[in-house]
Amino acid sequence: xxxxxxxxxxxxxxxxxxxxxxxxxxxxxxxxxxxxxxxxxxxxxxxxxxxxxxxxxxxxxxxxxxxxxxxxxxxxxxxxxxxxxxxxxxxxxxxxxxxxxxxxxxxxxxxxxxxxxxxxxxxxxxxxxxxxxxxxxxxxxxxxxxxxxxxxxxxxxxxxxxxxxxxxxxxxxxxxxxxxxxxxxxxxxxxxxxxxxxxxxxxxxxxxxxxxxxxxxxxxxxxxxxxxxxxxxxxxxxxxxxxxxxxxxxxxxxxxxxxxxxxxxxxxxxxxxxxxxxxxxxxxxxxxxxxxxxxxxxxxxxxxxxxxxxxxxxxxxxxxxxxxxxxxxxxxxxxxxxxxxxxxxxxxxxxxxxxxxxxxxxxxxxxxxxxxxxxxxxxxxxxxxxxxxxxxxxxxxxxxxxxxxxxxxxxxxxxxxxxxxxxxxxxxxxxxxxxxxxxxxxxxxxxxxxxxxxxxxxxxxxxxxxxxx
Numbered sequence: 321x322x323x324x325x326x327x328x329x330x331x332x333x334x335x336x337x338x339x340x341x342x343x344x345x346x347x348x349x350x351x352x353x354x355x356x357x358x359x360x361x362x363x364x365x366x367x368x369x370x371x372x373x374x375x376x377x378x379x380x381x382x383x384x385x386x387x388x389x390x391x392x393x394x395x396x397x398x399x400x401x402x403x404x405x406x407x408x409x410x411x412x413x414x415x416x417x418x419x420x421x422x423x424x425x426x427x428x429x430x431x432x433x434x435x436x437x438x439x440x441x442x443x444x445x446x447x448x449x450x451x452x453x454x455x456x457x458x459x460x461x462x463x464x465x466x467x468x469x470x471x472x473x474x475x476x477x478x479x480x481x482x483x484x485x486x487x488x489x490x491x492x493x494x495x496x497x498x499x500x501x502x503x504x505x506x507x508x509x510x511x512x513x514x515x516x517x518x519x520x521x522x523x524x525x526x527x528x529x530x531x532x533x534x535x536x537x538x539x540x541x542x543x544x545x546x547x548x549x550x551x552x553x554x555x556x557x558x559x560x561x562x563x564x565x566x567x568x569x570x571x572x573x574x575x576x577x578x579x580x581x582x583x584x585x586x587x588x589x590x591x592x593x594x595x596x597x598x599x600x601x602x603x604x605x606x607x608x609x610x611x612x613x614x615x616x617x618x619x620x621x622x623x624x625x626x627x628x629x630x631x632x633x634x635x636x637x638x639x640x641x642x643x644x645x646x647x648x649x650x651x652x653x654x655x656x657x658x659x660x661x662x663x664x665x666x667x668x669x670x671x672x673x674x675x676x677x678x679x680x681x682x683x684x685x686x687x688x689x690x691x692x693x694x695x696x697x698x699x700x701x702x703x704x705x706x707x708x709x710x711x712x713x714x715x716x717x718x719x720x721x722x723x724x725x726x727x728x729x730x731x732x733x734x735x736x737x738x739x740x741x742x743x744x745x746x747x748x749x750x751x752x753x754x755x756x757x758x759x760x761x762x763x764x765x766x767x768x769x770x771x772x773x774x775x776x777x778x779x780x781x782x783x784x785x786x787x788x789x
Contacts, residue, residue, distance in 0.1 A: 332434060332669060337417060339672050340441055343679075344413050344451055349403040351451075351684060352576055353692055353711040356731020358453045359738035362405045365391045366741050376530050378455075381538035382493035384531045387455045400741035406453035413450055416461045417441055419468050426471075427608050431658050432651030434668040439596075439647025442675040444569035445639045448576065448683055449632065455492045456633050460640060462488030463498050470506055482520030486527020493535070497622025498637060501615045509607065548628045555624045555701075562700020564590045566635045567642045571699060575632060577686045578693025578706040596646025603652035609645055616641030630699045687711075694763050694783055707763040710783040712739070715761065718778035718786065721745040723758035732761050732784075760787045 360379055365388050367373035378384045390408040398404040420440070424433035440446060450457055462484060469481035488495040525532075535542075565571045568589040570581040581589070600609040620638045627634050657664045692710030696703040708731050716739050719725050724747045727733040733748075740748040749757050759777055762785045778786040 330430070330434075332665070333421060335669055336434070336438065336441075336672055339669075339676065340417050341414065343442070343447055343676055344410055347684070347688075348406050348410060348451060349401065350711065350713065351687055352709040353713070354402040354405075354735055354738075355452065355454070355708055356734040357708075358402065358405050359731075359734040361387065361454055362391065362395075362400065362738045363734065364388050365395050365405075366400065366738070368392070369395070377534060377538075378531075380541050381535050382542065383455050384490035384492075384534075386487055386491045387458065391453075400738055402453070406451060409451065409453050409457045412458050412461045416464055419461075419464045423464065423468060423471075427606060428604070428648065428651070429655050431655040431665065431668070432604065432648060435651035435654050435671065436644055436647035438668045438672045438675070439650070440640050440644045442672045443640065443643040444675070444679050444683070445566075445572050445636060445643065447676070447679045448569070448572045449636055454633075456494060457636075458491055459488065459495050459498060460637055462491065462495055463502065463637065466499070466502055467506070470502075476519070478517045479519040479523040482523025482525075483527045484523075485520070486524040486529075489528045490531040494623065494626065494634070497619045497626060498615075500622060501618035504618060505611055505614045509611065543628060549625060551628075552625050555627070555630070556621075558630070558701035559620070559624060562630060562635075565698060565700055566632070566639045567593055569639070571632055571697060572639075573683050574695075574697035575706050575709050576683050576692065577690070578695030578697060579686070580697050593642055593646045596649035597642065599649030599652060600645050601649075604648055609648055612641060612645055612648070616645075630701055631704075632699070691783060694765065705763070707783070710763075715778060715781040715784045715786070716743070716746065718781050719746060719759060719761075722777075723747065724749045724753075724756055725759045725761060726750075726754040726757035727761040728754075729762050732763070736761070758789055760789065761785070 361383070364373065364379040364385075368375060368385075368388055369392065376385060378388065387408065391405055394404040394407045398407075417437075421433070421437050424437055427433075428436065450460070465484045466481060466488065469477055469484050472480075474480070485499050489499060562571075564586050565580070568581060568586050570586050574580045580586075597609075597613075601613075616638060619641070620635075623634050623638070654664060654667050658667075691714065692706060694705055694707040694710065696705055712735050716736075719736075720743055725736055726749050727736060736746070736748045740746045764783050764785045776786050777788040778784065
């Protein structure tokens with residue numbers, strides 16, 4: 321009980337935690353549909369458990385085995401299900417909430433801290449995208465853990481900070497821009513004694529050493545860095561057009577539903593966020609807004625330098641940083657209002673509920689009705705399909721017990737392979753045996769998806785095209 325009171329000294333924070341818990345756990349087994357990337361990482365767990373793969377190699381050279389080990393007990397209890405893949409991230413999100421709340425309460429006034437916490441943790445970006453069970457989803461957690469370790473006064477803080485940095489980078493190489501941004505900003509501002517930080521090197525290499533060796537050996541899946549960096553200036557130019565789509569949550573919602581926000585809605589939301597950020601710089605009397613803005617900006621430029629194409633997963637931290645800054649700004653206004661009218665102290669809970677209602681009506685209900693979409697939506701410099709997020713359950717239910725199945729579409733094939741470990745009557749063949757497949761699966765086109773095609777093998781799975789050979 322004392323531990324609970326230490327974490328939640330204010331009943332409002334406890335209420336916010338319960339809301340956060342429910343929002344992240346609700347429909348976790350089916351919303352969104354199981355992703356091919358999640359299935360691919362889940363397949364890695366299967367290969368480790370069946371000793372088909374060594375215990376130090378992750379799914380890719382730049383994705384480590386930390387998340388695989390985290391998933392193993394859940395797979396052992398729940399089997400090869402989507403929930404088993406996603407639950408480790410769910411618990412990571414709970415830790416994220418507690419650590420972020422502790423940091424905000426320490427460095428901001430109470431009302432400011434609570435509203436900033438709500439803006440980030442209940443934003444559509446977090447609620448929609450941070451439930452996905454892949455390694456990159458954990459990067460915000462490692463970011464706040466690293467900041468918490470660096471600002472702590474404990475005897476082993478440098479060792480712990482190094483270990484967090486190493487494990488974060490081992491989990492996914494794209495933690496590098498976040499790590500560099502945090503270290504550059506905090507070291508520039510606070511100028512710690514570098515000589516005393518030597519234990520951080522021990523912790524870092526303990527967490528990242530094995531993955532560093534793998535990266536140096538397995539280079540086939542790392543692409544061409546020189547070709548990627550050549551287009552850096554173009555990606556920066558495209559970013560300003562894409563930023564409103566990401567920051568407002570429009571593209572994140574469209575990934576589920578295929579429907580973007582209207583231009584007027586995007587403008588209104590982006591304007592509200594911009595006003596909130598401006599208020600943060602004007603009204604918050606500490607350096608916290610400047611620290612958050614600097615880390616977010618440096619992280620974004622680092623990501624743009626490393627990636628070869630735009631994808632929503634790469635810009636989650638950027639969007640969350642914007643929502644956090646806006647929350648600080650409006651929180652500073654709330655701080656002043658609450659001193660005059662204490663009834664405003666319930667504003668963080670009210671805002672959290674409003675944001676949840678927004679996510680429910682804009683995303684959850686449409687997804688539950690349709691099972692997703694195969695429509696194209698805008699990423700700023702290109703369009704992409706919402707098809708990877710569609711509900712795969714009707715497809716799996718149809719294919720079970722009908723014969724061998726194969727898909728030329730890699731995400732679908734990954735899903736089929738992973739699901740075949742869950743269902744003995746789902747027979748999936750690999751590339752070498754695809755001629756023996758009785759059913760071929762692909763995503764339906766945008767024109768086909770709204771209607772069930774009776775000529776296809778699985779008309780009830782209208783977002784897929786299943787052809788019997």
